[in-house]
Amino acid sequence: MSNLHPLIPAVDLFEGEMKNATLPDGTRVALYNLNGAYYVTDDTCTHENASLSDEGMIEGSNVICGWHFCGFDIASGAATASPCSEPLRTYAVTLVEGVIHVEL
Numbered sequence: 001m002s003n004l005h006p007l008i009p010a011v012d013l014f015e016g017e018m019k020n021a022t023l024p025d026g027t028r029v030a031l032y033n034l035n036g037a038y039y040v041t042d043d044t045c046t047h048e049n050a051s052l053s054d055e056g057m058i059e060g061s062n063v064i065c066g067w068h069f070c071g072f073d074i075a076s077g078a079a080t081a082s083p084c085s086e087p088l089r090t091y092a093v094t095l096v097e098g099v100i101h102v103e104l
Contacts, residue, residue: 004094004101007031010038011098018063020053023104029091031100032074034061038093039074040102046070046079046086 007021013033020043022028030043030053043053045065050056055066062071062080071081077088091102 002092003104004096005104006096007040007100007102009099010095013038013100016058018053018056018058020051023102029102030056030063032058032063034058034074038095038100040091040093040100041072041074041077041088045072045084046088047084052088 005023013019013031015033015036018030018032020028020030028043029040032039043051045052047070048067050065050067052063052065056063061074063074064071068083070084072088073080077090079085079087094101
């Protein structure tokens with residue numbers, strides 16, 4: 001059985017927006033709304049430990065780190081722009097009664 005953890009109400013995450021939340025183990029994650037679909041990745045850039053939700057921006061289907069302009073595919077976590085080469089961890093997302101949950 002999956003272990004679902006609630007993050008925020010979906011109505012609090014507007015289209016084209018990203019926010020952050022913290023998992024029970026202290027991991028900070030970034031939440032995204034792309035065209036009405038919700039995604040969650042680790043919030044920390046794999047290149048220089050910058051917060052993507054605080055310092056980054058969404059460009060199309062990518063999140064761009066504000067420090068060195070690394071890019072990551074939001075859906076898969078794959079590194080899409082140098083100098084990043086390590087992917088972001090992604091989380092399975094489920095909506096439960098209008099609240100965004102991740103599978104832990």
